[in-house]
Amino acid sequence: MALTGIEIYKFLPKTNCKKCNFPTCLAFAMKVAQKTVDVSVCPDLSPESKAALEAAGRPPIRLVTIGPDAKKVEVGNETVLFRHEKTFFHPPALMVRIKDNEPLESIEKTVAEVSSYSVERVGIDMAPNGFAIDNLSKDAGTFAKVAASVAGKSELPLVLMSTDPAAMEAALEKVGGNRPLIYGANAENWEKMAQLAAKYKCALAVIGKDGLDSLSELTEKITKAGVEDLVLAPNTANLSDSINTLTQLRRLAFKKAFKPLGYPVITFPGAASKSVEEEAILAAQQIGKYAGIIVLDHFTPALFYPLLTLRLNIYTDPQKHIQVTSAIYPIGSPKETSPVCVTTNFSLTYFSVAGELESSGFPAWLLVCDTEGLSVLTAWAAGKFDAERIAKAVKTLNLAEKISHQKIILPGKVAVLRGELEDELKGWDIMIGPPEAMDIGSYLKQMWKN
């Protein structure tokens, strides 16, 4: 949390001694808040105040980075419980679990499939974020070999899963430079795991399935040992434990400023699931409530495409009007005789019109005008959806080249634009569609004779 000048001022000596070259402590505090000068410039700041200031300035949920820079994932540092309060910032990493006791050949195949997978939605490319290598073989050599092989085939971030410090060290010797997440520390092995995390400068997952009391005890021990980049692995085995525990963690961080549990969370929705669908349900819940890294046991496009779409939906900034690029979108497989509907580039408007056209059974062209992300009526009222703009879109997007007729269908709510638009687009037939997207199907049935 960035502190305000007043908050910083409270920690200063308040002597106005000017040794910092500012006239008063308050003036200095204001500059510190703006980050134009560092607080250490004040020579009289006591070490206790300095530590308190740092603690107060720390985000309630620490930002943790894993993976090599090119493909790194950053999780944590969220600031709200509900996306409508501001937005969620760091989408959970979706990873795939690799079992080190499987044949290397099939492991490499999975790695190749996952790392080449990418799917596009509204102009955004979505992809999985990495691999969690699970030391099921219980053998240090095998674990290290598989880790090295995966790292050799893919740049995506890794989670190394073993509670055996010797196996972990063997794997870190191979891939420690890629900043993997060490998974992880428990009540028995934490000292050794913390040493490894410090040595390889990697984040450390803290495993505590017996409730938050013992988990927070463990993180306090580990932070005292000097490891600060932690990820929590509480009990999230089923839907109920997951939503209750993860809500508690997030509330503790925000409402109680409880530092020992102010870290992002890793979950394994496949671990106790009996089917891919159960895994999908738990993963979907955890995308909304409140996971930082989600490790899935299955990789299939039919699972990842919807989960990645959900992540995109939930992590969309609700305060920004999401815009669709102004273009002529084919819905179904339209021909040159197909109808042309005009709409705005507010994503929800676009999606409802596109959805209705899709289910109407009429292949059609959807001409999206740039209305700066406003919906039909709002855009019209703001002068962003007028005859001039629509005519400009028709011309610059070369609509005439796509169709053999000269008809466009306006949203019913802006029927008033017809006259002006007829002047702007000489020779075009301006049809007035229904006011609600819902009625487009029946409108086309009545009005559009192919």
Added chain:
Amino acid sequence: MAPVELPVEKWTGKIKEVKLGGNGRKSMVIGGETTLPFLKFEGVLPNKPVIAVEVQDAPPKDWPQALVSAYGDALKDPGEWAKKALSFGAEIIYLRLKSAHPEEGNTGAAEAKKAVAKVLEAVDVPVIVIGPEVPEKDNEVLVAASEVGKGQRLALGNCVEKNHRTIAATCIADGHVAIAKTPIEINLAKQLNILLCDVGLAADSIIMDPTTGSLGYGLEYTYSVMERLRIAGLMGDGMPSMPMLCDVGEESWRQKESRVTTGVPETWGDPAERAINWEIITAISLLNSGANIITLRHPKTIEFLKNSIAQLTQAG
């Protein structure tokens, strides 16, 4: 070390309890929670969310094969269809009088009565009756449905601003519940509840339908509006404290991702699995944002969501 002090919110409000069914029909209560969805550590959730399965009054023309084959011949008769839905795990039947739509046959009160009677006869669970969503036609067929189900506490929808007087009057006369539908906006939802209460409908006879956006098609808008409505209700505002219904089945099966099997990118994956994942992911997301009733279509989705709800609501 001192134990971690759980961060419990002190909500002063409570979601209203709405009763459906009764008078010979199985009855159930929805709503009544004193905390956000499934937060057992904080409050009580006396009535679990329920699954409504859709039945239409005529064989659907636009259903994808995955659904048609799951229901088979039952689609030809609303009564048989309702029984099939029950065998899949339906706790409520969501009967859509689709053929009353001017484009779908423009059937009237007589046909509506017949379809409703068939469903009421075939199953003993609570029934929701939805008109063709053309306000004048809705008035015609819902008033007819209301008479057939008099006293059995059906839910009738959709009640929108335009027809709220008629629907409210019918609900009051025959003892039913109104499904108040508004377009993804918190103030409009509140406003419609106020209008309904103003014309005399009891606040415990209203279920809100905040309009469902499916995964990829506005889900996040519905999700956040529902969270805001639920929070406002729990903070003590009476008007958005009604239980909520989400029409997941219709919205998720309408989308390209659930319908199209060829000519889409390979990265979309197997069409059958994708369609089911589309429906279950939409459903779980909206349960977590506060849905008390979700409509579903595919038998597999019904089974999985039923298990999920059991997991989320079991004691302890």
